Amino acid sequence: MQRRGNPARLVIALSVAAVLAIFLLYTSIAGGTPSLQPSQLPGHHGTVSLGGKVVGPVTGNAHDTPLRFRLRDRSGTASVPVTYHGTVPDLFRAGREVEVDGRLVNGTFVAKPNTLLTKCPSKYGAK
Amino acid sequence: MNGALLIGAVVAVLAVVLVALPFIREPATADDRLAEPGDRGKRTLELSEQRDRALAALKELEFDHRTGKISNEDYRELLGGYRRRAASALRALE
Amino acid sequence: MAELGRAALIVSLGLALYAALAGFWAARNRRRRLADSAGNALLAALGATAVASAVLLSALVRHDFSFTYVASHTSTQLPLGYSISAFWGGQEGSLLLWLLVLTAYGAAAVLLNRRSAPDLVAWTVPVLGAIAAFFAFLLVAVASPFATQTAPAQGAGLNPSLQNPYMLAHPPLLYLGYVGLTVPFAFGMGALLARRTDERWLVATRRWTLFAWTALGVGQLLGAHWAYVEVGWGGYYAWDPVENAALMPWLAATAFLHSVMIQEKRGMLKVWNMLLVILAFGLSLFGTFLTRSGVVNSIHSFTQSSIGPWFLGFICVVVAASLALVFWRLPLLRSKTRLESLVSREATFLYNNLLLVAFCLTILWGVAFPILSELVKGESSTVGRPYYDFFLRTFGLPLLLLMGIGPLVAWRRASLRSLGRTFLWPAGVAVAVGVLLVALGAGSSSPGLIAYTFSAFVLGSIVLEFVRGTRAAGSITQLVSRNRRRYGGYVVHAAIVLLAIGIAGSSAYGSSSSRKLHPGQSMRVGSYSLVYRSLSHVRGPNDLEVRATMDVYHGRKLLGRVYPGKNSYFAEQQVSSEMAIRTDWLRAEDLDVITDQIDPNGTIYFKALVKPLVNFIWLAGVVFFFGSVITLWPDAREERRLASRYALPAEA
Numbered sequence: 001m002q003r004r005g006n007p008a009r010l011v012i013a014l015s016v017a018a019v020l021a022i023f024l025l026y027t028s029i030a031g032g033t034p035s036l037q038p039s040q041l042p043g044h045h046g047t048v049s050l051g052g053k054v055v056g057p058v059t060g061n062a063h064d065t066p067l068r069f070r071l072r073d074r075s076g077t078a079s080v081p082v083t084y085h086g087t088v089p090d091l092f093r094a095g096r097e098v099e100v101d102g103r104l105v106n107g108t109f110v111a112k113p114n115t116l117l118t119k120c121p122s123k124y125g126a127k
Numbered sequence: 128m129n130g131a132l133l134i135g136a137v138v139a140v141l142a143v144v145l146v147a148l149p150f151i152r153e154p155a156t157a158d159d160r161l162a163e164p165g166d167r168g169k170r171t172l173e174l175s176e177q178r179d180r181a182l183a184a185l186k187e188l189e190f191d192h193r194t195g196k197i198s199n200e201d202y203r204e205l206l207g208g209y210r211r212r213a214a215s216a217l218r219a220l221e
Numbered sequence: 222m223a224e225l226g227r228a229a230l231i232v233s234l235g236l237a238l239y240a241a242l243a244g245f246w247a248a249r250n251r252r253r254r255l256a257d258s259a260g261n262a263l264l265a266a267l268g269a270t271a272v273a274s275a276v277l278l279s280a281l282v283r284h285d286f287s288f289t290y291v292a293s294h295t296s297t298q299l300p301l302g303y304s305i306s307a308f309w310g311g312q313e314g315s316l317l318l319w320l321l322v323l324t325a326y327g328a329a330a331v332l333l334n335r336r337s338a339p340d341l342v343a344w345t346v347p348v349l350g351a352i353a354a355f356f357a358f359l360l361v362a363v364a365s366p367f368a369t370q371t372a373p374a375q376g377a378g379l380n381p382s383l384q385n386p387y388m389l390a391h392p393p394l395l396y397l398g399y400v401g402l403t404v405p406f407a408f409g410m411g412a413l414l415a416r417r418t419d420e421r422w423l424v425a426t427r428r429w430t431l432f433a434w435t436a437l438g439v440g441q442l443l444g445a446h447w448a449y450v451e452v453g454w455g456g457y458y459a460w461d462p463v464e465n466a467a468l469m470p471w472l473a474a475t476a477f478l479h480s481v482m483i484q485e486k487r488g489m490l491k492v493w494n495m496l497l498v499i500l501a502f503g504l505s506l507f508g509t510f511l512t513r514s515g516v517v518n519s520i521h522s523f524t525q526s527s528i529g530p531w532f533l534g535f536i537c538v539v540v541a542a543s544l545a546l547v548f549w550r551l552p553l554l555r556s557k558t559r560l561e562s563l564v565s566r567e568a569t570f571l572y573n574n575l576l577l578v579a580f581c582l583t584i585l586w587g588v589a590f591p592i593l594s595e596l597v598k599g600e601s602s603t604v605g606r607p608y609y610d611f612f613l614r615t616f617g618l619p620l621l622l623l624m625g626i627g628p629l630v631a632w633r634r635a636s637l638r639s640l641g642r643t644f645l646w647p648a649g650v651a652v653a654v655g656v657l658l659v660a661l662g663a664g665s666s667s668p669g670l671i672a673y674t675f676s677a678f679v680l681g682s683i684v685l686e687f688v689r690g691t692r693a694a695g696s697i698t699q700l701v702s703r704n705r706r707r708y709g710g711y712v713v714h715a716a717i718v719l720l721a722i723g724i725a726g727s728s729a730y731g732s733s734s735s736r737k738l739h740p741g742q743s744m745r746v747g748s749y750s751l752v753y754r755s756l757s758h759v760r761g762p763n764d765l766e767v768r769a770t771m772d773v774y775h776g777r778k779l780l781g782r783v784y785p786g787k788n789s790y791f792a793e794q795q796v797s798s799e800m801a802i803r804t805d806w807l808r809a810e811d812l813d814v815i816t817d818q819i820d821p822n823g824t825i826y827f828k829a830l831v832k833p834l835v836n837f838i839w840l841a842g843v844v845f846f847f848g849s850v851i852t853l854w855p856d857a858r859e860e861r862r863l864a865s866r867y868a869l870p871a872e873a
Contacts, residue, residue: 019579032602063826087817090796131225142265149257161251163340172419175866194689
């Protein structure tokens with residue numbers, strides 16, 4: 001019963017093509033948000049996701065007064081001052097690895113509210 | 128420490144015995160061939176599967192008709208083909 | 222004792238290698254006794270691995286800190302249950318669990334099938350042996366759980382945020398799922414190697430796949446519940462790479478479960494099924510790799526590990542080898558059956574498969590994007606939540622609709638006449654529900670409204686199936702016991718619909734509000750008013766518990782009280798947020814209150830969220846489990862029929 005070739009193959013091929021098209025469109029237009037460390041910041045003007053280790057002193061409470069701290073490369077010395085408003089995860093403290101979205105404005109990284117994320121520290125032990 | 132050594136030794140011995148078991152049971156055997164379907168057997172398997180498929184499809188057709196999923200006209204139209212397929216699958220097996 | 226553990230693992234490695242090599246030789250040269258011997262080696266490997274596991278378990282229970290692993294994952298004050306859960310908490314232990322479950326599954330599969338399909342099992346054994354050998358090798362040479370040290374006085378203990386019952390259940394369930402997908406893979410490859418074109422391998426593995434798929438599904442829902450209730454950020458899924466690591470194989474396995482039904486009914490899609498089982502297994506290995514190797518940035522931090530490169534290499538070898546095998550045996554897999562109509566149940570299953578695989582691949586792309594963009598652009602970029610939400614809607618909504626259409630369409634070719642009749646009721650219900658919902662204000666979110674309407678359609682079609690079936694069969698128990706797979710499947714579909722409703726409700730129709738309050742002040746969220754009354758400090762055995770008392774009002778009526786707050790743990794110097802959840806059954810929504818920050822003078826920054834219908838998600842888990850049990854339930858008649866079909870003939 002060979003009708004017009006094999007519809008299954010055609011359906012599969014067209015679907016794959018359609019999916020690929022949606023993919024490429026979405027990821028190239030919406031783009032990804034670059035994930036950077038402080039040393040890679042200079043030169044980036046748009047919104048990026050900045051990751052690194054928190055370096056004290058940490059001031060402010062992120063609600064009335066901006067939370068201020070420095071963020072340092074995970075393995076390196078380059079650091080950048082950060083100001084943040086919004087929810088602060090419980091695990092946040094100096095020495096922890098965090099990630100926050102925002103942009104570099106006049107040498108200070110101004111964070112988007114409520115985008116601060118802390119990595120779970122190693123699961124075991126007091127660190 | 129000795130307890131651990133003992134357990135370790137027992138485990139190792141049991142493992143060896145288990146692995147050697149088929150050879151211990153039949154040290155010399157005329158027929159060491161692995162049983163497999165063979166060409167005729169594979170053909171029979173294929174035909175049995177086709178038969179089961181055809182019979183199951185027929186059963187499902189009747190069930191779908193009884194539950195009202197297939198209308199009377201469609202049932203009459205399809206029944207012939209399904210019956211023929213089942214019959215030829217059964218015939219092929221003989 | 223540690224030497225016993227190490228020795229047992231070496232024995233296990235040796236046995237796995239024997240199973241792989243001798244098994245290969247035996248299958249190739251058709252040697253029955255050697256093939257049996259190789260199969261026995263897998264059984265023995267289970268024994269050796271069990272011994273190693275017992276050693277580790279006893280060390281954990283005894284808090285024997287001379288074991289480095291025990292010292293880094295337990296402490297003398299740690300309750301027994303969590304000391305046991307440390308078995309799978311660390312990298313080495315979780316690898317040992319993988320091996321234990323793998324050898325257990327492998328041994329069972331061999332025992333159950335070796336008499337009735339010796340040639341198939343003869344080829345499956347070397348595949349299982351090779352995979353087991355890889356894990357045993359890692360355990361012996363790269364990441365041993367039995368490293369020793371001079372015992373310190375105290376162990377590191379377990380992070381208090383992980384000391385809850387979820388830690389006992391979530392990881393083992395996921396492992397049962399991941400490892401379970403090895404069995405259909407091994408049998409599929411075994412069938413190809415044995416040049417068998419029949420469905421014996423599918424018959425042998427159907428229940429394994431279902432079981433693994435169920436474990437993986439329930440495990441993920443438990444994880445989501447854990448995130449919602451314990452971690453308390455108001456959500457249940459963050460599209461984190463580690464979460465996705467479990468979702469991807471589950472999606473592939475879902476596709477596989479459906480497409481094998483097509484192969485069973487129509488003898489089609491044999492190549493596709495092979496590719497799917499390779500995808501599912503590959504993704505489950507990849508999931509283990511992602512979770513444990515630290516390669517992708519994730520909130521779930523697992524230490525950077527030495528096993529990463531080994532895993533990656535192994536995955537590449539497995540995928541390449543299995544694809545080569547499929548390609549080599551391509552002529553055998555060709556089937557003569559063609560898709561007769563684009564409007565048939567086969568076709569809807571095919572669309573379902575395409576959508577599931579497409580969704581799975583988009584998640585894979587999202588997970589791999591940072592790594593790929595780093596390679597290409599020099600800096601890593603992440604795709605955010607919006608990416609995943611977009612594709613969840615693009616693929617999820619049509620999938621939801623298909624769940625309702627599939628059962629209503631006949632095999633081979635559905636006439637428009639029949640379609641019209643069967644669609645009428647469910648479509649009518651859906652339209653009515655849609656109109657009602659718009660009147661109630663659900664039009665505020667188009668995807669939400671579509672999700673609800675589609676859900677009504679699917680539920681309508683499922684109810685119709687049960688009603689019509691019961692009428693035809695006499696009673697519902699008769700119906701379900703004679704058609705376990707079909708009606709069990711419908712129950713599972715109903716669970717997925719509940720899941721969809723829960724997700725749609727809580728994400729599309731929720732509300733949130735943040736405010737700084739002094740005692741006595743109030744805030745509004747959704748249709749509630751929350752009044753902050755007082756703050757209390759209570760000392761627990763190892764923590765300080767700070768709780769705010771908040772009255773919850775609806776208009777003028779006091780509905781109840783909630784107590785959000787934080788716990789400060791002394792020993793670990795950590796603070797955990799304790800979100801307060803108030804479930805309103807009448808309004809079918811959750812009110813979540815989080816204390817973002819508590820000032821010494823009693824001022825608190827609150828965040829309140831309203832999540833409508835979120836409890837449907839957990840209900841879905843229960844229904845899902847129930848439906849799977851029905852589908853898995855043994856059917857004596859079917860067993861007999863299959864046994865007679867595959868019984869070996871008397872001739873040699």
